[in-house]
Amino acid sequence: MLILPVGENTGRRTLPWVCIFLIIINTLLYATSTHRDNQLEIPLTDQQLTNLAEYESTLLMTWLSRQDSATYSDAVAMNDRGPDFMFAYGWFNQAFTRHVHEQWQSSPPTEQWRKLRGDMEQWVSRFSAFRWGLIPNAPTATTFVSSMFMHGDWFHLLGNMVWLIIFGIAMERYWGWLRFSIAYLAAGLGAGLLFIMVDPDSGVPLVGASGAISGIMGLYSGTYRLRKVEFFYTLGFVFGSFRAPALVLFPVWLGWELVQAATADTNVAYMAHAGGLISGLILAFLLPYSGHDNSPNEDTSTDIKDREVPEACLKMAEELRFADAQQRCEQWLAKYPTSRPLWAFYLEMGLRQKQLDSAMKNAMKTLSKTPGKVVLIAWLWKEYDSLGGDIARLPPPFRLLLAELAWQQKRTAEARAIVTELRTQQWQHPRMDKLSQQLELSGP
Numbered sequence: 001m002l003i004l005p006v007g008e009n010t011g012r013r014t015l016p017w018v019c020i021f022l023i024i025i026n027t028l029l030y031a032t033s034t035h036r037d038n039q040l041e042i043p044l045t046d047q048q049l050t051n052l053a054e055y056e057s058t059l060l061m062t063w064l065s066r067q068d069s070a071t072y073s074d075a076v077a078m079n080d081r082g083p084d085f086m087f088a089y090g091w092f093n094q095a096f097t098r099h100v101h102e103q104w105q106s107s108p109p110t111e112q113w114r115k116l117r118g119d120m121e122q123w124v125s126r127f128s129a130f131r132w133g134l135i136p137n138a139p140t141a142t143t144f145v146s147s148m149f150m151h152g153d154w155f156h157l158l159g160n161m162v163w164l165i166i167f168g169i170a171m172e173r174y175w176g177w178l179r180f181s182i183a184y185l186a187a188g189l190g191a192g193l194l195f196i197m198v199d200p201d202s203g204v205p206l207v208g209a210s211g212a213i214s215g216i217m218g219l220y221s222g223t224y225r226l227r228k229v230e231f232f233y234t235l236g237f238v239f240g241s242f243r244a245p246a247l248v249l250f251p252v253w254l255g256w257e258l259v260q261a262a263t264a265d266t267n268v269a270y271m272a273h274a275g276g277l278i279s280g281l282i283l284a285f286l287l288p289y290s291g292h293d294n295s296p297n298e299d300t301s302t303d304i305k306d307r308e309v310p311e312a313c314l315k316m317a318e319e320l321r322f323a324d325a326q327q328r329c330e331q332w333l334a335k336y337p338t339s340r341p342l343w344a345f346y347l348e349m350g351l352r353q354k355q356l357d358s359a360m361k362n363a364m365k366t367l368s369k370t371p372g373k374v375v376l377i378a379w380l381w382k383e384y385d386s387l388g389g390d391i392a393r394l395p396p397p398f399r400l401l402l403a404e405l406a407w408q409q410k411r412t413a414e415a416r417a418i419v420t421e422l423r424t425q426q427w428q429h430p431r432m433d434k435l436s437q438q439l440e441l442s443g444p
Contacts, residue, residue: 003249004166005220006230006241018177018184019168023161026209030151033128040126043119049083052116055109056100057081060090063099091120094135094203133205136196143205148188150207152267160209167216174223175287183283187215190279195272206269214257214276215283221250222284228318253277309345317345322352326359337366338376344383357393360384364398377405391418396427404435412442 044052061081064072075089090096100117109117124130134147151157172180191211224246231249232241254277261270310332316325326349333342343363350359360380367376381391381402391399403418416439422432 002234003231003252004163004233005170005246006232014173016169016172016177018172018181019164022164022168022184022209026149026151026157026161029149030154030157033132033150037127040123043123044116046083048116048119049086051112052120053082053086055113055116056086056090059100059103060086060096063096064089092124092130092204094130094205095137095201097121097203098137129205129207133207134192134195135205136200136202138203139192139196144189144192145185147192147206148185148209148212151209152207156208160213163213164209164216167213167220171216171219171223175219179287183219183280183287184212184216186283187218187276187279188212190282191215191269191272191276194275194278195269198271204267206272208269211269211272211276214253214273215280217253218250218277218280218282219284220280221246221253222281225284227315250277250281308339309341313345317349317352322349325349326353333366340376340379343376343380347380347383347387347389351387356384356387356389360389361394361398364401368401374405374408377401378409381405392421396422396425397429400429400432400435404431407435407438412439415439 042049061075064075071089075085078085078088104114128150129152132143132146132150134143151160168180168184171183175183188209188211191214192206195206195211226245226247228243229246230241230243233239254274257270257274257277260268261274264270309329313325313328313332316322316328326346329342329346329349333339333346336342346363347356347359350356363380364377367373367380384391391402394402399418399422403415403422406412406415406418415435419432419436419439423436
């Protein structure tokens with residue numbers, strides 16, 4: 001089962017630096033730690049491994065019989081009791097290691113067994129998962145955090161980064177980089193805490209960003225709450241989309257993790273996912289946020305360039321009332337004419353109505369009278385291009401304004417291309433003659 005949101009419900013269009021950093025750092029850490037682990041050579045010979053397995057295989061079976069019944073059944077089904085069996089069920093399990101030492105208290109081992117076991121433990125402890133993973137029976141403040149950046153394999157890493165992109169970018173843009181960073185780390189800590197509480201005696205390390213990313217999913221549900229969001233789903237070979245309040249999906253996601261934790265026979269830490277989901281939902285109600293007001297009459301600050309798109313505008317857009325959303329946005333722009341998120345939303349609503357060029361013209365008319373217009377119109381031009389706009393469709397006076405802007409920003413080639421096209425169309429204007437002279441003097 002897969003359920004994920006389609007698109008995002010925020011008007012902020014800032015670059016998600018934290019998500020980009022997380023993807024880079026997780027990838028680099030996995031690559032370096034895997035390379036290092038691959039260089040570790042086991043200090044025991046094949047014969048020594050066989051000898052150690054003979055010492056411990058019976059002890060392991062007895063210990064497994066008191067643990068998870070599914071794991072014990074799998075172990076019984078494995079006929080081999082040699083090194084492969086011990087690697088699969090015992091030697092990498094810190095809880096079993098502790099059990100061995102407890103048995104030694106009542107039944108001292110031979111010197112050979114003690115030495116072989118010591119060499120094995122020293123080798124295992126050097127692996128990244130055991131150095132930096134969160135081990136329930138031996139947690140530390142460091143591993144609570146470091147475990148979020150360790151991964152088991154490339155598929156584990158890739159899957160987590162895809163989910164981070166789907167949910168993380170929307171949440172970083174909504175909450176801002178600082179609150180998002182706090183939420184990410186706090187959700188990861190919550191995931192690790194529940195993982196430990198469920199099985200405090202376990203010696204299996206928790207690694208991966210999935211707990212923190214599950215927290216971002218919980219944050220997503222708690223952020224948008226009763227707002228209807230478009231979701232894509234797959235269930236076996238059935239797939240489609242539906243609209244539902246974001247909060248409705250939280251019990252579905254949480255229920256899925258709990259069912260999998262109770263029934264699935266895998267190494268996936270489903271309870272860590274559940275802990276992250278719960279932590280993220282709680283954080284959505286605790287994190288302070290002052291954006292997304294509903295009325296342009298509620299003045300919380302002066303004219304700021306990052307004024308957010310109001311909730312009312314976003315809701316109209318979700319209801320496909322693009323004209324109403326654009327009109328309401330225009331009211332806000334009268335008060336915050338330098339807000340880039342508002343202008344981006346205004347252009348997008350124009351695009352949804354197939355009136356992108358008209359929206360661009362209106363925006364340029366307004367910004368041409370605004371202080372600092374050069375930087376704003378230059379940004380607006382890029383936004384227009386990113387939405388599929390073509391300045392060749394704009395009336396000549398607007399193209400001339402863009403040519404003058406390009407000239408002021410030393411983008412000579414762009415300015416010359418616009419002027420050349422205007423001359424080809426035999427359009428004339430005194431300002432264009434002046435710009436042509438400046439371009440000629442600047443050289444080729």
